[in-house]
Amino acid sequence: MEEMQMQEMATSPVPLIVQLIDIAVRRKALLASCILTALTVGLSVYLIQPKVYQSDSLLSYQQQMVNTGRMLPDDKSKLQDVVSTLTQIVTSRTSLEKIITDENLYQTEREVLAMEDVIEKMRKDIRITPSKDGDTFTISYMGGNPDKVARVVNALAARFIGENMKYREDRASETSAYTQEELNMAKKMLDSKEAVMRDYKLKYFNEMADQRETNMARLIALQNNYQSRQESIQTQEQTYAMLRDQIATRKELLEAKQANLASTAGNSVQILSPAEQLEQLRAELQRLGLKYKKEHPKIKSLENKIARLEQSIQTEPKSASSSKTYSADDLTDKTLVSLQNQLKDISASITNIRKEKEDIQKQIDQYDKWIAAAPVREAEWSALTREYGELKRHYDFLMGQNLQAGSALNLERKQRGSQFKIEDFAQSPIKPVKPNFLKIMGLVLLLGCGAGGAGALLLEKLDTSFRFPEQLDAAFPFEVLCSIPRLPLKREIVRQRIWTIVGTASFLTWAVVLVAALGILWKQGRIIV
Structure with a gap:
C-alpha cells in the first residue's frame, strides 16, 4: 500500500x-x-x-630455542592442530565443570537445567580466535559479572598453558616409547640377520666372492709349486739314475781291483793319495759339468767334497811318497760309500717331494672347489645382504628418530620446548558488549x-x-x-x-x-x- x-x-x-x-x-x-x-x-x-560483559586474554606461541632435529615441527598447520586439540581439552566437561563450580557460575541455569546443558551454554560463551599469522590467539568469555568473566578467562588461559605442556610432554613420551619399541624390534631382526650372515660367512668363508682373488692367487702359487716339485722330482730321478750308474761302475772297478789284489804276493794294495783323489774328483766335476747345470745336487756335492779335500790337504803334511800301502782287510772305498749315501738321500728326497706333491694336489683340488663355488655363494650372499641393507637403513633411521625423541622428551620435561605465553591478562570489563x-x-x-x-x-x-x-x-x-x-x-x-x-x-x-x-x-x- x-x-x-x-x-x-x-x-x-x-x-x-x-x-x-x-x-x-x-x-x-x-x-x-x-x-x-x-x-x-x-x-x-x-x-x-541483562548486561553481558566480555573479557579477552591474548596468548602467543613461543617457539623452542633448542632444535631437537625437527622431531616436533611447529609449523603453522601443526600449530593450528595443536590449538584445535587443546581447545577440545580445555572446553571438556571436566574442565568447564570445575570452573563453573569454583566461580559459582550459571546459578539460575543450574537450578532448571542439567549440567550438560549448562556446560554447552558455557561453551557457546567461550570463544577462541586464532590470529591470521597463526602465532597468537585470543580467549574470550561472556558473562554477567565482569569480575567473574575476567577470572574465568584467566583460568582458561592458565588451563590452556598447562594442558599444552602436558600434551606436548605426553606426545613426546609416546613418541619416545614408540620409537624405542620400534628400535628394539628392528635391532632384534638385525641381530638375527647378522647372526645368520655370520654363520654363513664362517661356514663358507673360503668360498665367498671376496676371497676369489686370494684363492686364485693361492691356486696359481700352488700350481707353480706343484710344477716346481714335478721338475724337482724329474731332476732327482735323473740324479738317482746317474748315481746308480756310478755305483755300478764303482763296484765293477772295485771288483777289478780286488781281483788284482788277489794276484799280488804281498797281499797288500796301493790306494790313491789325497792329491790323486782331488785330481780324480776335479775330473769327475768337469765331466758332470758338461751334463748338468751348476745348481744340480751332484755338482754341489762334488764341489763340497773338493773343498773339504783341499782343506784336508792344506792342514796335513805331505807324505814322502804319493801312495801308502794298506792291508787288504783295512781296504775301504769312501767314494762308493759316499755315492750310496747320496743315493739314499736322493731316494728319501724323492719320496718327500712326492708326498709334498700329493699334499699340494689336494690343496689345488680344494681351491678349485672353492673357486667353482664362488658364484653360487655370491648369489646366496647377495640375497642375504639385500634384506640386511634394508634392515640396517631402517635401524639407523629409527636410531636417529629415537635419539631425537629422547632429546625432545627431555626438553619438554625441563619446560624448554615450544609453549604458550600470556601476553595480555584478562581485565574486568567496564563496558558490556550486550x-x-x-x-x-x-x-x-x-x-x-x-x-x-x-x-x-x-x-x-x-x-x-x-x-x-x-x-x-x-x-x-x-x-x-x-x-x-x-x-x-x-x-x-x-x-x-x-x-x-x-x-x-x-x-x-x-x-x-x-x-x-x-x-x-x-x-x-x-x-x-
Whole structure:
C-alpha cells in the first residue's frame, strides 16, 4: 500500500518533496508520538536486558630455542592442530565443570537445567580466535559479572598453558616409547640377520666372492709349486739314475781291483793319495759339468767334497811318497760309500717331494672347489645382504628418530620446548558488549520513524481530499481558475490552538522526561554508551 501511495505521489504534478513535507507537517503529531514511543520502548528493552560483559586474554606461541632435529615441527598447520586439540581439552566437561563450580557460575541455569546443558551454554560463551599469522590467539568469555568473566578467562588461559605442556610432554613420551619399541624390534631382526650372515660367512668363508682373488692367487702359487716339485722330482730321478750308474761302475772297478789284489804276493794294495783323489774328483766335476747345470745336487756335492779335500790337504803334511800301502782287510772305498749315501738321500728326497706333491694336489683340488663355488655363494650372499641393507637403513633411521625423541622428551620435561605465553591478562570489563545502547536506540529510532511514516502514508491513502490545485487539473478535464483557502471559524481556531498547545506540551513533557531518564540512568551507570 505504501509503495502504491508513493507511486501515485510520484506521478502527481506536485513535486514529491513538497507532498512529503506537507504530509510531515500535517501528521507531525503521529510522527512525534511514534518516535517517542519507539525511544521509550527501546530504553525499556535496554534496561530489561541483562548486561553481558566480555573479557579477552591474548596468548602467543613461543617457539623452542633448542632444535631437537625437527622431531616436533611447529609449523603453522601443526600449530593450528595443536590449538584445535587443546581447545577440545580445555572446553571438556571436566574442565568447564570445575570452573563453573569454583566461580559459582550459571546459578539460575543450574537450578532448571542439567549440567550438560549448562556446560554447552558455557561453551557457546567461550570463544577462541586464532590470529591470521597463526602465532597468537585470543580467549574470550561472556558473562554477567565482569569480575567473574575476567577470572574465568584467566583460568582458561592458565588451563590452556598447562594442558599444552602436558600434551606436548605426553606426545613426546609416546613418541619416545614408540620409537624405542620400534628400535628394539628392528635391532632384534638385525641381530638375527647378522647372526645368520655370520654363520654363513664362517661356514663358507673360503668360498665367498671376496676371497676369489686370494684363492686364485693361492691356486696359481700352488700350481707353480706343484710344477716346481714335478721338475724337482724329474731332476732327482735323473740324479738317482746317474748315481746308480756310478755305483755300478764303482763296484765293477772295485771288483777289478780286488781281483788284482788277489794276484799280488804281498797281499797288500796301493790306494790313491789325497792329491790323486782331488785330481780324480776335479775330473769327475768337469765331466758332470758338461751334463748338468751348476745348481744340480751332484755338482754341489762334488764341489763340497773338493773343498773339504783341499782343506784336508792344506792342514796335513805331505807324505814322502804319493801312495801308502794298506792291508787288504783295512781296504775301504769312501767314494762308493759316499755315492750310496747320496743315493739314499736322493731316494728319501724323492719320496718327500712326492708326498709334498700329493699334499699340494689336494690343496689345488680344494681351491678349485672353492673357486667353482664362488658364484653360487655370491648369489646366496647377495640375497642375504639385500634384506640386511634394508634392515640396517631402517635401524639407523629409527636410531636417529629415537635419539631425537629422547632429546625432545627431555626438553619438554625441563619446560624448554615450544609453549604458550600470556601476553595480555584478562581485565574486568567496564563496558558490556550486550546490550549495545547506541545500536538499540538507533534501531528503535529508525523503527519509530518508519512506523510514523507508514502511518502517515496510510492516513493519506484513506483521505481522498485534494491538497493542491494541480491535483484538480490532473483529476478533471476542466481548468482551475482560482483556489480559495480554507477559512476556519473562530471556535475552530481556538480549538485548534488548544490541541496544538496541549499536544506540544505533552510531547515536550514526554521528551523532557525521556531525556531526563536517560541522563539519570547514565549517571547511575545503568546506561553505558
